[in-house]
Amino acid sequence: MDALPYALEDVLIHDFYYFYWFYKPWSIRTLMTKKVLTENGVQIHIIGAGGIGSNLIALLLPSLRNGIVSEQLGGITFHLHDADIVEEKNLVHQRFSDVQIGVSKVDALAEEYDLIHPSVRVIGHSTNLRHSKPLVNADIIVVAVDRPEPRRIVHSLNEVEWYDLRCGLDSCLILTHKTHFDDIERLTPTHKPASCQPDDAIETGNIQFGSALAGTFGANIILRSLMNRIDGKTNVPGPMCFSMNMGIVPVFLKTNNSVPFDQKPPTKSSEKWTEEEDDVLLKQAERGLTLERIANHHRRSHGAIWHRFLKICGFKKPLNNEVGE
Structure with a gap:
């Protein structure tokens, strides 16, 4: 038998490098750019890769x-931070597939989106955020977990752009580095870790999409922020509470520009509510009208509508001074 032109070992090595150079995203040619990309450019840290975080990544990276x-x-x-692994129950509302069950959530997302372009990196950190040290190089931080501890760690950072994304049922809440401190404190109480789905939602099939809404808002905010870094004029959305059923919900007491600038002042702010107005308000809520439409109909502020609704539903104790609410 004639001798092979190369030793078998040389052939295998040649084929190995050829395959990884031309076909694999984790190829040698991409390895040459990794160190440069992870040290330069914009560093974005996303805390949480579940209902909000995975939806945000799946929308933004493409x-x-x-x-x-x-x-x-x-x-x-x-940089994705989350210690959880993909479970079957996650597949109904998070951006994972059955082949990723048992895999770290951050690794699953990194494998899918890392180097979607040679200048875009996605790095998974399979740990939960316990202190601020992992965020030392951050330009933008996104909190996408329903735990007060990592939220407060991020809130305490100075001179960094951060966004705290939250969800509940069909609604989402966005706090930012521009939110008034008093509002941040009031809206960040101590509580146990929670899921973005209510109890029994997965078992009954009654899935809520507030997490997808928060992820959509988050993806839009980050892209607008990146564009602003390029052109210096792109508007970056600010603090917001939005419900798919009620529209904009006024939850901020001291934060500037947290409602649209063109919101017209109410014309009945000093008039007491009537029983007829209460009946109409309840019917409008049952029909699913937005808060803005209801406020315009009653010629009252968003806050007055919201507080009146809580009062007549028994969630808020009546006060003597009801005028203007």
Whole structure:
């Protein structure tokens, strides 16, 4: 038998490098760019890779695949922080598939989206956030977990752009680094860790999409922030509480510009509510009208509508001074 032109070992090594160079996303050519990208460009840390975080990543990363935004910023690196693994129950409302069951959530997302463009990195950190040290290089931080501890860690950071995304049923709440401190404190009480789905929602099939709503808001905010870093004029959305059923919900007491600028002042702010108005208000809520439509109909502020609704439903004790609410 004629001798092989190469030793078998040399052939295997040649084929190995050929395959990884041309076909694998984790190839040698991408390895050469990893160190540069993780040290330069925009560093974005996302705390939580569940209902909110996975939806945010699944929406935002494909929008960066052409590299137009990331190349102008010297690259973008996403750091995902979450110790959870993918479970079957996650598949009904989070962006994972059955082949990823048992895999770390952050690793599953990193495998799918890392180097979606050569200037975009996604790095998984399979740990929960316990202190601020992992965030030392952050330019943008997104909190997407329903635990007060990591929220407060991020809230305590100075001179960093952060967004705290929350959800409940069909609603979402966004706090930002521009939210008034008193509002942040009031809206961040101590509580046990919670799921983005209510009890028995998965078992009964009554899935709520507030997490997808929060993820959508988050993806939009981050992309607008990246564009603002490029052109200096793109508007970045601020604090917001939004319900798919009620529209904008006024939960901020001291935060500036947390409601639309064009909101008209109420014309009946000093008039008492009548029983007829209460009946109409309840019927409008049952029909699913937005808070804005209801407020415009009654010619009262969003806050007056919301507090009146809580009062007539028994969630708020009546006060003597009801005028204007």
